[in-house]
Amino acid sequence: MTSFVTIIPVFQRTHVQTHSTGLLIQFLFDEFHFHRVQWSAHPDNAASVNAATRMGFALEGVKDSFNPINRTDTPGDEPSRDTLLLSMTQEMWENEGAKERLETLMKRAM
Numbered sequence: 087m088t089s090f091v092t093i094i095p096v097f098q099r100t101h102v103q104t105h106s107t108g109l110l111i112q113f114l115f116d117e118f119h120f121h122r123v124q125w126s127a128h129p130d131n132a133a134s135v136n137a138a139t140r141m142g143f144a145l146e147g148v149k150d151s152f153n154p155i156n157r158t159d160t161p162g163d164e165p166s167r168d169t170l171l172l173s174m175t176q177e178m179w180e181n182e183g184a185k186e187r188l189e190t191l192m193k194r195a196m
Contacts, residue, residue: 091107093106098133104141104194105192108191109192111174111179115185120176121175122175123174124171125138125173126149127169127170127172128167128168128170129148129167129169135170139172142178144172144173146172146173148168149171
């Protein structure tokens with residue numbers, strides 16, 4: 087896991103998310119030669135899922151009951167939520183247009 091990327095409300099739906107995440111993705115693939123980058127999102131967080139797919143991530147599936155919501159002292163008594171899993175691979179980055187797509191998004195006016 088690399089990091090969580092959190093964009094404060096005043097910068098949401100602006101170039102900040104695209105550029106900050108885009109620079110991180112470029113660095114991971116081009117400098118660290120990662121094989122894959124993963125994006126996790128709450129199923130109800132349409133903005134996050136849309137951002138990921140716009141940047142070239144592909145939906146892999148759902149991790150059922152993956153994240154505990156509130157920890158309790160009683161094992162097995164922890165409510166949890168599903169998590170969507172999206173990914174981008176080195177193959178997608180280099181040979182399927184993900185790099186060019188992201189570079190085009192990052193060139194838009196700020």
